[in-house]
Amino acid sequence: MATKRARLIYNPSSGREEMRKRLPEILQRLEQGGLETSTHATIGAGDATLAAQDAVERGFDVIIAAGGDGTLYEVVNGIAERENRPKLGILPLGTTNDFARALSIPRHWKAACDLIIGGESRSIDIGKINDRYFINIVGGGSMTELTYEVPSKLKTMLGQLAYYMKGLEKLPRFKPINMHIKSEEMELHEDVMMFLIANSNSVAGFEKLAPDASLNDGQFDVTVLRKCNLAEFIRIATLVLRGEHLHDPHIVQFRTSHVEIESPDYVQLNLDGELGGILPCVVTNLPSHLDIFIDPSGQSTYMKPSMIRRRFQHDNEE
Template identity: 30%
Template sequence: MRTKQELGAAIRRDRRAALVINARSRRGRQHYERARARLVESGFDLLGTYPVDRPGQLEESLAEAAGLGPDLLVAGGGDGTLSTAARLLAHRDFALGVLPLGTTNNFARTVGVPLDLDAAVAVLTDGKVVDVDLGLVGNLRFANHVGIGLSADVMASTPPRLKRLSGRLAYPATALALLARHRPLRARVRAEGREHEFVTHQLYVANGGFHAGRPITADANADDRLLVAYPVGGPHRRELLRDTARNAATGHRRTLGDEPFLAVRQLWLETDRPAPVEVDGELYGETPIRIGLDANALRVLAPADSPDR
């Protein structure tokens, strides 16, 4: 493995890159040609370009792109695309370049990449290589969050036909239908010699600093060696709706020291009944689960003024 400085120097000198864009989304289809053209105009030697337009093709395309031996693998898409790329590139001698083409773009926001496409390409030209942490559930790495409660039940219950017809709108529609009869969970979190108990319809464990496109707290980020566990609301359904709105409006003013956030390096989570778990928007088993950190697991090309521990 080269040092970050050596890898950054190679990217600036040789401009060897590969491009993978999730073209199944509307924004991906719209921006694929523009992104490819902007990278070429910026002097990058594109060893391969992959517009992914079929289900199940993303991992294959990312692996093929990595096999070309670029110094920089540029991935364009939403958080699911970037989380998949992060798992593939963890602890490998590449840097991940981020083109935020999703809806909430939590990972891009966490690492400071601008949401404007031209500005994001400029980061690939003028930025620096930094290390960021990834979370771990079993052997599965994640970039953004683990969800237990309503969010995982929605993933498990949304009909495939509704997803095909409605896209992302299928999830809030399913959530509203489920919420009317959703039972709260009694969740126990054991971490650093202490036990915490929550009765809630939704619990998150975040690695990054953003959720649903908004800051979780002002001081959470993907390079702080910390996971952030927090419930959204209490046992009553109206509390889930209230706290969802409050978190979106006030996250930038809150800190990890505030209630109800738990900032820890690893944790064990169990619930009063087996509950499905979603990891970065994909179903992954049931509780109980252990969640930990893979520190400095991923190299990312970030803005030149980004902090890097």
């Protein structure tokens, strides 16, 4: 069996800098598994995208994104527009790792490496928004800004707690924004607190916000929080934790493959936890656009096997 070439693109400051500490062991494990692996350490915003574009041009068989959701987002943007897209592996060593959680990719680096070595992959949908791409989530509104406002050093030191601290700081500025949200399935033109367009069921650490979102059905799950006061928002957030929010009158949820959103106000967009421009936006689902390494058994610390089977309900093997 011919040796495959892999390009490992990693963020040296992700998580608690575990990637920097584990790099020799990771390379050894990948090499022993038959992947001739070279590395690229990112040096700033956008660098992982350039590194992924370079890896595609150089004909690597596999690209591995090692870090958090931000690193994965940049790597996807470096691959998505290319005709010959290498298979994508994930080493989830960041703070939240939402997308790895949705795919049941284990957090431990050894198990994640073994998934890539095993070579089992599935085709998944990704999203295109204006001239950018995302793999997990698009958000807009008052509370969606906090993920890219948290300083990277604070994320390294405090992990998920840093997001909650920043969220509490933003609560006094929580205010409605006039938006026009339009798709074939739904049209809204009113004041809303925020919207979320989910490609997977794992959104900002919550697995019940869009519980039926699937990674290969050609559709997004769109959730809109209508105008509410702070007390109502806290009540709805409690419902979300229990997965009981979908019937609340403040929540609108629908499924679509294409949605357009605009606003007379200045609204920043959050793409996979990163700043992704401003409204207006056009969001389109690209079905089965990337091949990604997964655990075929669905056994991991993130999800039950039944949930993994639902993620791939349209797969020909079932």
